[in-house]
Amino acid sequence: MDSTIAKLELYLAEGKIDLLIKECHKILKKKFHPLTAGNLGLGYLKTNKPFLAIKYFTKLLRDHGDDLRVLHNLALAYRATGNIEKAIFFYKKSIHSKDMFYFSFTELIEIFYEKNMTLEAKEVLAKYKEKIAPDLLFFYETAFFDLKFSNIGTFEYQLKKNFKILKNYDEAIKAKKNNFQLRNLMKNLPKYFPPTNFTSTFHINDIVKFQKKYSETMDFITDQFNVVKKINISNSSKKIKIAYASSLFKKHTITRLFKNWIFKLDRNKFDISIIDLNSERDDVYESLFKFANKTIVTNNSFEQNIEKIRNEKFDYLVYLDFHISREAVMMSNFQLAKKQAVTWGHPVTSGSKYIDFFLSSELMENKESEKKYSEKLVKLKNLSIFFESPKFFLNENIKFFFDSKFVNISNLQSSFKITPHEDEIYAEIINKSKNIKIFFLGSVINGHDQFLKKRICKFLHNKSDESRIDFLPRCNNNDFLNYVHYSDFLIDCLSWSGGNTHLEALSLDKPIITVEGNSLKQNHTTGLLKRINMECLIAKNNKDYLEKILLLASSPNLISQHKEVIQKNKSRLYEDMDSIISLENFFLDNLE
Numbered sequence: 079m080d081s082t083i084a085k086l087e088l089y090l091a092e093g094k095i096d097l098l099i100k101e102c103h104k105i106l107k108k109k110f111h112p113l114t115a116g117n118l119g120l121g122y123l124k125t126n127k128p129f130l131a132i133k134y135f136t137k138l139l140r141d142h143g144d145d146l147r148v149l150h151n152l153a154l155a156y157r158a159t160g161n162i163e164k165a166i167f168f169y170k171k172s173i174h175s176k177d178m179f180y181f182s183f184t185e186l187i188e189i190f191y192e193k194n195m196t197l198e199a200k201e202v203l204a205k206y207k208e209k210i211a212p213d214l215l216f217f218y219e220t221a222f223f224d225l226k227f228s229n230i231g232t233f234e235y236q237l238k239k240n241f242k243i244l245k246n247y248d249e250a251i252k253a254k255k256n257n258f259q260l261r262n263l264m265k266n267l268p269k270y271f272p273p274t275n276f277t278s279t280f281h282i283n284d285i286v287k288f289q290k291k292y293s294e295t296m297d298f299i300t301d302q303f304n305v306v307k308k309i310n311i312s313n314s315s316k317k318i319k320i321a322y323a324s325s326l327f328k329k330h331t332i333t334r335l336f337k338n339w340i341f342k343l344d345r346n347k348f349d350i351s352i353i354d355l356n357s358e359r360d361d362v363y364e365s366l367f368k369f370a371n372k373t374i375v376t377n378n379s380f381e382q383n384i385e386k387i388r389n390e391k392f393d394y395l396v397y398l399d400f401h402i403s404r405e406a407v408m409m410s411n412f413q414l415a416k417k418q419a420v421t422w423g424h425p426v427t428s429g430s431k432y433i434d435f436f437l438s439s440e441l442m443e444n445k446e447s448e449k450k451y452s453e454k455l456v457k458l459k460n461l462s463i464f465f466e467s468p469k470f471f472l473n474e475n476i477k478f479f480f481d482s483k484f485v486n487i488s489n490l491q492s493s494f495k496i497t498p499h500e501d502e503i504y505a506e507i508i509n510k511s512k513n514i515k516i517f518f519l520g521s522v523i524n525g526h527d528q529f530l531k532k533r534i535c536k537f538l539h540n541k542s543d544e545s546r547i548d549f550l551p552r553c554n555n556n557d558f559l560n561y562v563h564y565s566d567f568l569i570d571c572l573s574w575s576g577g578n579t580h581l582e583a584l585s586l587d588k589p590i591i592t593v594e595g596n597s598l599k600q601n602h603t604t605g606l607l608k609r610i611n612m613e614c615l616i617a618k619n620n621k622d623y624l625e626k627i628l629l630l631a632s633s634p635n636l637i638s639q640h641k642e643v644i645q646k647n648k649s650r651l652y653e654d655m656d657s658i659i660s661l662e663n664f665f666l667d668n669l670e
Contacts, residue, residue, distance in 0.1 A: 086117045093375035095121050112142050125359045128158035146175030150182050276401045279426045289429025290452055300411040305381055311416045313391045318665055321392045323353035325403040328360045331578045332399045332423040338464035342658045355405045387414045393669055399423045425598040427451045441605035446596035459660030467585045467652040476560035479550055484515035485631040488565040493521045493530050495574040503620055505537030507627055508546050514631050520549045562586050567630055570603045577602040584648050589640040591626050593617040610647035
């Protein structure tokens with residue numbers, strides 16, 4: 079039986095989930111074995127079949143008593159089904175495991191923040207504060223940056239607090255004032271990946287300074303691991319070996335934007351591998367898995383993962399969702415390929431001295447934005463991507479969300495990207511035009527829509543105008559495209575511009591008003607509009623943005639004229655092989 083279990087664990091480690099599930103069922107037909115049932119549950123969890131995972135984890139608990147690791151897996155499965163109450167129940171039980179504490183604790187806190195359960199989060203942090211190494215508290219402070227600001231004052235206060243936390247933590251750990259806690263932290267970090275500072279990066283302007291300081295701290299921490307940081311990597315094969323690393327090789331914005339960096343490269347020149355940083359599996363994943371020369375699944379220990387990747391002797395490793403993935407942030411403190419890069423899936427510099435390049439778009443950068451990188455900036459041709467125009471099917475039921483008595487304008491970015499600095503300008507749109515109704519996309523965070531509306535309404539001249547600010551429910555992709563279709567035109571966020579959202583919107587000939595900013599994260603839509611000769615929709619500043627919105631809302635003919643130009647030129651946005659050739663040339667020219 080030991081050899082059979084070893085085979086199952088190998089299937090799991092190598093990402094051969096279909097074989098794992100098939101073998102588990104074969105064994106369980108003969109005799110129930112807890113490790114087999116556990117692996118089968120993990121297989122179903124990995125293939126996004128949480129109800130089947132729950133079936134086997136529950137049977138395991140019923141027949142063999144509480145196992146804290148199984149309790150944790152049950153929490154994961156219930157979270158995947160959307161049953162948050164059950165997920166919290168099992169996380170609270172598994173949190174008592176010494177080995178699983180940090181895993182369960184972090185995921186429990188994440189649920190509380192996602193669901194706006196602030197009091198519950200504070201209670202759990204207070205209850206377990208003594209159990210958490212003081213050095214680890216830093217990660218929770220920076221990761222759970224409060225996105226629900228009551229006003230600009232609290233927003234600015236939290237920014238300053240984040241810098242202070244980082245500075246104090248950095249000084250304390252480098253002075254080695256907490257040696258016992260530091261050793262405790264080191265024992266946990268190779269198997270537990272702490273929260274990233276993803277949410278902080280949405281709002282900090284001096285991003286290079288902040289990210290460099292954060293990266294220096296992470297570099298110091300990972301110096302304590304028993305792994306060499308830099309090595310000489312030389313590939314002797316004729317083809318250039320490229321690896322793309324992501325935790326989101328599935329139906330997701332990141333993969334939608336960058337999957338053709340994998341599919342479209344010339345296979346006569348390049349060997350393409352993917353490094354699966356614990357991605358869920360779906361049809362998109364399976365298509366990438368089948369296409370890649372090799373798939374490396376990081377299921378083993380941190381040290382083994384690094385060794386496994388280094389043994390492949392990759393020429394390039396490209397992180398597609400660097401700031402989103404806990405594992406990517408940890409791994410980035412080690413040289414895993416001859417050259418390493420990040421890109422604009424999350425359009426913020428890594429700050430890491432181990433990352434050589436930031437792959438961006440020539441149309442999304444300007445002289446100001448070029449100052450925002452610690453890496454060497456590479457401005458690939460056009461938009462840098464090969465994006466496929468979406469399929470759209472009309473759903474007439476969607477029109478009932480809109481009001482034909484008004485000009486319906488929509489901001490369809492995730493609402494947590496809207497900072498307090500933008501509140502007043504949305505209110506001014508309503509104040510200055512009685513024929514406009516503004517729609518935002520509903521948030522996944524409980525209560526966030528009401529909170530955002532309350533922030534904006536503080537600046538309204540007439541309370542009765544609150545009814546002209548509304549939220550559209552979260553939906554599937556086709557209904558989202560119908561939101562675009564039934565809007566008269568779209569407006570962009572000022573702090574974090576739309577990429578995938580507006581590539582899809584322009585496929586339906588919909589005008590979008592944006593402002594060119596001083597960073598990449600503000601300039602995605604600017605790049606799209608430049609590509610189709612629609613610079614007239616790009617505002618110079620907030621005042622110009624407001625004026626353009628009011629002008630367009632007062633002129634149906636102008637909206638129609640813009641739609642005609644977009645329809646004529648939009649093909650330039652999609653299936654652009656020049657961008658792929660530009661990427662290939664980058665890989666060919668930068669190995670020395």
